Amino acid sequence: MSGSPPPSPVPTRKIARQATSAAAHVSPLPEDDDPLLAFAPYLHKQPRRNSITPDLQRRFVAVLAASGIVKQAARSIGRSIEALYKLRARPGAEGFAAAWDAALRHGTERLEDCALERALKGGFDDDPVSGWGGRGNGLLIYLLNLRGAFRVDERDLRPGHPVYEKIRREVLDEQRERERGTS
Structure with missing residues (x-):
């Protein structure tokens, strides 16, 4: 992974400081021995020419970690977002x-x-070079709130918490299924 950087977007600004933010740039890819890349990839039973191979899966995860953008990571391996989401949902693709x-x-x-x-x-407020005039901060706050909504602090997981109750229902349903299968 570390040997070849992901394709960088072609800068459209004349000078680097005119870029919109550091978030628009891809950070370095994780090293090959990074624990993030030590997952068990999905193995296709009958691989085809356009299969998403274990190497492509690791490349996708590496670019996703570096950019935080699914579309950019999908583009870096030459596959569609739809194909990656389908792969993600397959039994055996849990890793x-x-x-x-x-x-x-x-x-x-x-x-x-x-x-x-x-x-x-001080952000982008009144930045004459970027022309954002403070709009970038509102968008950033929106994205942080949206992504943060999916986080769950383990200390909050107790009876009554929606995530706790969802997991509890799933475990009880599995237990009932097993009991029906053995009776």
Whole structure:
């Protein structure tokens, strides 16, 4: 992974400081020995020419961790978002799905770092070069809230919490299924 960087978007600005933010740039890819890439990939029973191979799955996860953007990671391996979501949902692709989620968390943490840096440096408010005039901060806050909504703090998981109750229902349903199968 670390040997070849992901394709970078072609800059459309004359000088680098005119780019919209650090979040628009891809951070370095994880090293080959990064635990994020140590997942069990989905293995196709009868691989075809356009199958998403284990190497492509790892490349996708690496670029996703570096960019935080699913579309960009899909483009980097030459596959559609739809094909990747289908692969993610297949039985046997749990390792890939877990690595995908971990890569998104990594991307979200990067986004939060960029937001903190903006807050400390003053952000884009009244920036005549970018022309954003403060609009970028509102969008950043929206994205952080949206992505943060899927986080669950383990300390909050107790009876009554929606995630706790969902997991409880799933476990009880599985237990009932097993009891029906043995009786």
